[in-house]
Amino acid sequence: MTVDAKPVAELPDPRDYGLAVVGEEELPAELTSLVAEVRSLVDAVAHTRAGDEELSAARASVAEAAARLRGGPRHEIGTMVRHIRDGGRVEYGTLTNLVAGPTNAAAPPLRLDTAPEGGLRAQVRLNGTYQGPPGLVHGGWLAALLDQALGAAAGAEGMPGLTAHLDVDYRRPTPLNTPLEITSRVTGTERRKVFVAAEIRHGGEVTAEGTAVMVRIDLPGEEGA
Numbered sequence: 020m021t022v023d024a025k026p027v028a029e030l031p032d033p034r035d036y037g038l039a040v041v042g043e044e045e046l047p048a049e050l051t052s053l054v055a056e057v058r059s060l061v062d063a064v065a066h067t068r069a070g071d072e073e074l075s076a077a078r079a080s081v082a083e084a085a086a087r088l089r090g091g092p093r094h095e096i097g098t099m100v101r102h103i104r105d106g107g108r109v110e111y112g113t114l115t116n117l118v119a120g121p122t123n124a125a126a127p128p129l130r131l132d133t134a135p136e137g138g139l140r141a142q143v144r145l146n147g148t149y150q151g152p153p154g155l156v157h158g159g160w161l162a163a164l165l166d167q168a169l170g171a172a173a174g175a176e177g178m179p180g181l182t183a184h185l186d187v188d189y190r191r192p193t194p195l196n197t198p199l200e201i202t203s204r205v206t207g208t209e210r211r212k213v214f215v216a217a218e219i220r221h222g223g224e225v226t227a228e229g230t231a232v233m234v235r236i237d238l239p240g241e242e243g244a
């Protein structure tokens with residue numbers, strides 16, 4: 020593989036792609052705490068021992084809450100969220116991204132930060148909602164977490180793109196309800212291809228690792244450049 024000149028340092032602004040942007044700091048604290056509460060609700064529903072009467076009352080409360088929250092979406096589909104990370108680094112993600120969207124209660128609370136050794140790093144704890152085999156994280160979710168970390172690593176280097184090819188190796192079972200470390204980085208570039216690698220670790224041991232080819236999306240006006 021030939022490695023092209025060093026990655027673009029400037030992070031593209033999603034507005035240049037015609038996407039709406041909202042600052043993370045503009046999201047009401049009431050909304051982000053509601054998201055956390057709903058995550059906990061999903062886990063509670065999955066594992067409840069409540070009897071019929073309690074279940075029926077809970078269903079009515081949830082239906083009432085859902086009715087309150089319905090209505091036009093606050094942000095259009097495709098809206099990006101701007102995070103200002105430590106040291107002032109700006110990062111964009113999709114607001115309702117299934118793996119890391121801050122307003123998506125189906126997403127775990129995942130925050131990928133710049134790692135001192137380069138690339139990105141996050142800590143996440145996955146509750147029983149993410150279960151596949153008994154007591155273990157679902158392999159599809161591990162692939163989704165790796166895909167997100169891989170895409171975000173390319174994005175953080177100013178080369179946002181779509182996953183063209185993803186390889187995942189499951190090395191050890193990944194347990195639920197315990198801290199997991201996720202790391203990712205760009206390993207090379209070739210024309211529009213960005214090569215990335217990521218790992219998930221438990222207790223310092225790699226449980227799953229992935230590599231991907233991301234294909235950089237063209238900025239308006241640079242198609243075919």
Ligand SMILES: CCCCCCCCCCCCCC(=O)SCCNC(=O)CCNC(=O)[C@H](O)C(C)(C)COP(=O)(O)OP(=O)(O)OC[C@H]1O[C@@H](n2cnc3c(N)ncnc32)[C@H](O)[C@@H]1OP(=O)(O)O
Binds near residue numbers: 112166182
């Ligand atoms: C500003 C915004 C900030 C955003 C921050 C974001 C963070 C987000 C984090 C989100 C994370 C979540 C991420 C997600 O969930 S991304 C969602 C899942 N992925 C997709 O939906 C992608 C679907 N596929 C496509 O749209 C097209 O196929 C793409 C765009 C990928 C390429 O079609 P395009 O017509 O544009 O390109 P090309 O055909 O000229 O090829 C270009 C080069 O690529 C090489 N190639 C192509 N396919 C493959 C392959 N399968 N393996 C290996 N290489 C492949 C090809 O040989 C050529 O290489 P070369 O000839 O130069 O050597």
